[in-house]
Amino acid sequence: MTVKLGPNRYGKAETRLVRVVRDGTTHHIKDINVSSALSGDMEEVHRTGSNAAVLPTDTQKNLVYAFARKHGVEEIEDFALLLARHYVSAYPSIHHARVEIEEYAWNRIPGRSRHSFVRDGGEVRTCVVHHDGDGRTTVVSGLTDLVVLNSTGSEFHGYIVDEYTTLRPTTDRILATAVTARWRHAGDGERPPYARVRECLLDAFAQTHSLSLQQTLYAMGERVLTTWPQVCEVRFALPNKHHFLVDLSPFGLDNENEVFYAADRPYGLIEGSVLREDAPDAGFAWE
Numbered sequence: 346m347t348v349k350l351g352p353n354r355y356g357k358a359e360t361r362l363v364r365v366v367r368d369g370t371t372h373h374i375k376d377i378n379v380s381s382a383l384s385g386d387m388e389e390v391h392r393t394g395s396n397a398a399v400l401p402t403d404t405q406k407n408l409v410y411a412f413a414r415k416h417g418v419e420e421i422e423d424f425a426l427l428l429a430r431h432y433v434s435a436y437p438s439i440h441h442a443r444v445e446i447e448e449y450a451w452n453r454i455p456g457r458s459r460h461s462f463v464r465d466g467g468e469v470r471t472c473v474v475h476h477d478g479d480g481r482t483t484v485v486s487g488l489t490d491l492v493v494l495n496s497t498g499s500e501f502h503g504y505i506v507d508e509y510t511t512l513r514p515t516t517d518r519i520l521a522t523a524v525t526a527r528w529r530h531a532g533d534g535e536r537p538p539y540a541r542v543r544e545c546l547l548d549a550f551a552q553t554h555s556l557s558l559q560q561t562l563y564a565m566g567e568r569v570l571t572t573w574p575q576v577c578e579v580r581f582a583l584p585n586k587h588h589f590l591v592d593l594s595p596f597g598l599d600n601e602n603e604v605f606y607a608a609d610r611p612y613g614l615i616e617g618s619v620l621r622e623d624a625p626d627a628g629f630a631w632e
């Protein structure tokens with residue numbers, strides 16, 4: 346019996362890239378997810394294991410970052426064409442390239458900051474109410490998945506350094522998180538409108554020059570509590586959506602905080618509660 350190799354392709358799926366373009370203090374961001382799939386003379390690698398015709402998927406990933414730095418990313422169709430044409434023209438063993446790109450839309454957070462963004466849609470508004478036979482009532486409002494990003498105005502340094510530390514201190518990084526926030530209402534007075542509390546969270550995120558996500562968490566809680574006396578406690582879960590600067594020096598390219606690898610896991614998870622000194626007992630509110 347003889348067998349043969351059927352249709353096949355290979356590539357790097359989901360290269361996550363964020364590119365920051367600076368126009369003075371106004372920043373623009375491009376957030377994309379690039380997948381390449383190449384096919385051509387792939388008989389040998391499958392049958393004998395010879396990799397002579399293989400452009401490593403790792404190189405395909407590097408190409409995405411290097412081309413983003415060299416050529417910029419405007420229309421995703423143009424960037425996909427640039428990559429696809431390069432694969433087919435530069436490597437004789439590659440006859441066909443499929444490049445798929447997803448782009449994620451960001452809106453500017455209104456206000457003073459020109460480098461603060463919120464992802465389109467996706468967030469979920471939440472509430473949990475308790476009421477018992479003794480007439481006790483609690484109301485906790487909240488949101489999940491409010492995705493925000495500052496393309497500058499964030500530092501992280503001065504942390505514990507020991508023989509296991511590899512993280513480099515930074516005075517300028519991207520800070521991004523998907524906010525889960527829940528706020529507990531004191532008593533049964535009028536509750537602040539959801540949209541206004543959300544606005545406090547966004548304003549504080551955008552306006553805080555951050556030395557850590559922990560500090561930003563506190564600033565967001567403080568803003569809600571000082572703006573709305575009816576709220577007595579805010580609890581947060583903030584995943585640190587890491588954006589790592591890509592080292593493009595092996596390709597002779599500099600990278601002045603322009604091209605980032607948007608990692609999805611593992612991620613830092615910063616959790617905490619900010620509350621009034623005299624907040625009433627929470628009782629079953631958080632259950």
Ligand SMILES: O=c1[nH]c(=O)c2[nH]c(=O)[nH]c2[nH]1
Binds near residue numbers: 512556557
């Ligand atoms: O804002 C941060 N807080 C941390 O605790 C931490 N840890 C880390 O590796 N990066 C960061 N960033």
